[in-house]
Amino acid sequence: MSRSAHPAGPRHADVLPEGHYTAPPADLNALDPKVWSHTVTRTADGVVSVGGMEVTRLAEEFGTPAYFMDEADFRERARAWRTAFGHDADVFYAGKAFLSRAVVRWLHEEGLNLDVCSGGELATALSAGMPADRIAFHGNNKSETEIRAAIEAGVGRIVLDSFQEIVRVAHIAQSLGKRQRVQIRVTVGVEAHTHEFIATAHEDQKFGIALADGQAAEAVRRALSLDGLELVGIHSHIGSQIFDMAGFEVAARRVVGLLAAVRDEHGVELPEIDLGGGLGIAYTSEDDPREPHEIAKALSEIVTRECEAARLRTPRISVEPGRAIVGPTAFTLYEVGTIKPLDGLRTYVSVDGGMSDNIRTALYDAEYSVALVSRTSDADPMLARVVGKHCESGDIVVKDAFLPSDLAPGDLIAVPATGAYCRSMASNYNHALRPPVVAVQDGAARVIVRRETEEDLLRLDVG
Ligand SMILES: Cc1ncc(COP(=O)(O)O)c(C=O)c1O
C-alpha cells in the first residue's frame, strides 16, 4: 500500500522526455553500483552509508549541501588506471575535474602524474608536494606569469596550444636559462560524440593547432628551431564524457601520422604521444563506461600498430583522465526543503543547493541520478525534478528522476557521480557558500575543502 503524500501526483508516462528512463526502477531503494562509489551501501536501518559512515551522521556533522568523497574508491580508481597503463606509459590525472591538496597527495602516493591548466592548479599541486617533473601544464592562453612560474618550478612539460605560445614559452625559458620540455597540442579533426561544449578535436574551436593544412607540421618546425624548447611529443585531447573509442582511434592514427611526417622531414622521432582524457562515466544506469584496462589495451594496440606500419619506434603513451577517476567517487548530499507537485506533469523537489554546486545540468543538459538516502520508502515512485534554491528557473540539478512519492521536507537525498566538475565549477551565484568536500574512509570523515562562510564572501568585498 502506497504511503504517497501526493496521491494525485504525476504519471511518469505522460511527460518522460526522449532518452530518459522509460520506466521507474524496480526498486527505488536500490543503489546501482554503476553510479555509486564502491563503499556506498544501505545499512540495515535503511540509511545510506559511505566509507562506513551513515549520511544522517555526516549531515549532522558537516551540514548540507556537501560533497562526500569515498577515499578508498578514489585510490582504487587511480590505481586501476596506473596498473592498466603499466610502467611504459604515464597517467596524468586532470586536476580541472577536482583538485585539492589531499587529492594531490593521494595521486602522488598512487604513482600518478598531474595535469594542471592554471597558476592556481599549479600552486595547489606544488604546495601538496607533487614533484614538478610529474606535472604537465596546459591551457590555450597561459599568462606570462603562469608560464614563468611553471618553468621556474621545473614542470615536466608544457603543452603548447598556439603559435604565439611557442615563441612565448621559448623566450621565457631562455630568459631563465632553461630548456623547457614541451608537447604541441593538435586538433585532429574528429567529431567526438559528446556535448558540443565539451568536444575539442574538431577544427572550429579555440584549443590546439590543426593537423589539417599543415598547421601542426609548421608548429613542429618552429618549436624545433627554438633553443628554449625541447619538443618531446604531440598531444591530442578529443573531448570529454566519451564512450566510443572510435574517436581515440582516429586521433591516435592521425597523431602517429604526424610523428612519421616529422621523422621524414627532420630526422627526429618524437618520443611521446599524449592522447588526453575524456573517458565517460556512468551518471545513470543507462551509461556503460569502459574499464581502464580495456582503454589501455585499445590505445596501446592502436599506437603500436600504427607505429609499426609507419616504421616508427613506439612512443611513450600518456593519458589524462579526470572525470573517470574522480567523477564516480563522490556524491552531493542535499536536504529537501520544499516540494511542489504539478498535477499530470512532475514534482519539483527543492534542495538546499543547486546550480552553484552543480552547473553541469544547466550547462550541458547533463543527466544525473538521485536517491532518498536518509531512509527507505515503499511508496510509489513519482517523477521528480530536483531543483536548487537559486533565482533561475534553469536551476536544475536532476532533470528527470524517480523518487518515492512520500518524500518530505527534511529528507536527505543524494546525487551520485558528482566528484568531477561540480566543486571545481562551483560558483557563488546569489552569494551561495560553496559546499565542503569531505573525505570518508574506514568510519572516519575529514574535511578536505572547507565550506565557505559569509565571512569569506565579505572579505572579498572590499568596497
Ligand atoms: C587537455 C585535457 N586533458 C584532460 C582533460 C580531462 O578530461 P576528462 O575529465 O573528461 O577525462 C581535459 C578536459 O576535458 C582536457 O582539456
Ligand SMILES: N[C@@H](CCCC[NH3+])C(=O)O
Ligand atoms: N567541465 C566539463 C568538461 C570539460 C572538461 C575540461 N576540458 C564537464 O563538466 O563535463
